[in-house]
Amino acid sequence: MRRLLLYCFLLIVSPGALYAQKVLSIKLDATINPATADFIHRAIDIAQKERSSCLLIHLNTPGGLLKSTRVIVGDILESPVPIIVYVSPGGAHAGSAGVFITMAAHIAAMAPGTNIGAAHPVTTQGEMDTIMSAKATNDAMAFIRSIAAKRGRNAEWGAQAVSNSVSLTESEALQNNVINLIASNEQELLNSIDGKSIPVSTGTVVLHTKNATVTTLDMGWGEKMLNILSDPNVAYILFMLGLYGLIFELYSPGAIFPGIIGGISIILALYTMHTLPVNYAGLALIVFGVILFLLEIKIVSHGLLAIGGVISLLLGSLMLIRTDETWAMASLSLSVIITAVAVSSLFFLFVISMGIKAQRAKPAIGLEAMVGEIGQSLSELNPVGTVRMHGEIWKAISSTGLIPEGKKVVVTGFLNLTLQVEPYIEPSV
Known part of the structure; x- marks a missing residue:
């Protein structure tokens, strides 16, 4: 009877106490991108369904995409579950987008030896012009002031x-x-x-965390894969592999494997680029550069097409990510670009040189392969007769007059299936 009364008392006075011993914990040690935004959204839903006292986010990030940051901040501000952001472990950093996420939390905490800051919008390649820089900075300042005002934190420092x-x-x-x-x-x-x-979107919640059981939630395999794919460098490499795979399949129909790898790579690259601020002029330059390399194989331009391909590929790679909508970490590595351009250039130059070498090489089969070969006359050639070449008997015609039987002859040409020969002269020592 006493237990029943105690249960009813707790139910009336503090319903949250019935779920006091549960905390959901996640670790976010990555850049801020669509995959991490989906992970946090899923964690909030699970924490709500499991009636967790709060969601604890261990944060260590150098920054990421503004669009994904806004999604995460929106989820935190509208969360019915208290969100605790803990910048940890020691040495961790809540940089750029991490500042906004930390300040949006219901409770923000840091471990010793950590730091927070450096949230200025940056470009991915080169410098933004003055107007675009001012627009991006003012927008981010207004964003962080609104978050600070919502949570009662230092808005001036955020600015x-x-x-x-x-x-x-x-x-x-x-x-x-x-x-x-x-x-x-x-x-x-x-x-x-x-x-x-803690005031949340549905009211006020009292935290019961002193003796809570902490349950850890990890990224699913799909989220981990998308997190990797969200790296612009991975998207760039996949796009280049996809282009070459499809090109090899078109030039060698039936190879199958290059086509499969190329198709998968292109699809994955396009998915990733959909989440990034892609400059389609840069994308077009990359495709045009590859086309110029292919034309160099088919057309003799003395290297002009190849040079144009290198320039187009390099400029397209540098322009691939737009510079006015991203923050830190949404950039292509210059070393990746240089490596991709160098490998592409060397590969196509190798293919071109092998093609020229093949054109200059002596034929290995057919009547063309007989030119220059040495045989023996089986009958008198005056001027027509027969000769033995590689164990085969051929009809031949002498191009220099009479050739006696049993003499060595060398093939100088052919007409239909008749060899043109002349006496073989032994080289002098």
Whole structure:
């Protein structure tokens, strides 16, 4: 009877206490991209369904895409479950997009030896013009001010992090009201926040985390794959492999394998590029460069087409990612670009040189292969007779007059199936 009364009392006074001993924890040690945004969205849904006291996000990121950051921040602000962002472990960094995610959390914490900041919008290749830079910076500043106002955090520092790329250590972040607390480990953090009242989208929730059981949620294999594919360098490499695979299949119908690999690579690359700010002029230049390489194989241009292909491929690669919609980490590595251009150029030059060599090589089969070969006359050639070549008897005609039987002859040409021969002269020593 007492247990029943206690149960009813807890149900009326604090329904959350019935689910007090459960915390869902995820680790986000990656760039911010569509895959990580989907992962956090899924974690919030699971935490809500399992009635977890809160969702704990271990954060360590250098930054990522603005679009994905906005999606994550929106999910956190609208979450019915308290979100705890913990910049950890020691040495971790909440940079660029990580600043927005940390400041959007219901409770923000950092481990000793971590830092936060440097949220200025950056370009992926080169420099933005003044107008575009001002637009991107002002937009990001307004975004972080709105987040800070929502959570009661230091909006001025957030604006400085965007406009001047300033950073703070964990102690400085606590002093400047950027985070709520510093915790050496996960258990210390959960003990510190126990009993706090957290306003969420559905009301106010009291945290019961002191003796909570922490359940870890990992990325699914699909999310891990998409996380890898979200790297612009991977997308670029897949696109180049896809182009070459399809080209080899077209030039060697029936090979099958290059076509399959090329098709899969192109599809994966296009999926990734769909999530990135792709410059289609750069994409067109890359395709045009490959076409020029192929034309060099078919048309004798003395290297002009190949040079044009190298220039087009290089410029297209540098232009592939637009510079006005991304943040840090959404860029193509210059070393990857140079390597891809160099390998492509060397490969096509190798193919071109082998083609020229094949054109100049002596035929190995057929009547053409007989020219220059040495045989023996089986009858008198005056001027027509027969000769033995490679164990075969051929009809032959002498192009220099009478050739006696049993003499060595050399083939100088052919007419239909009749060999043209002349006496073989032994080379002098």
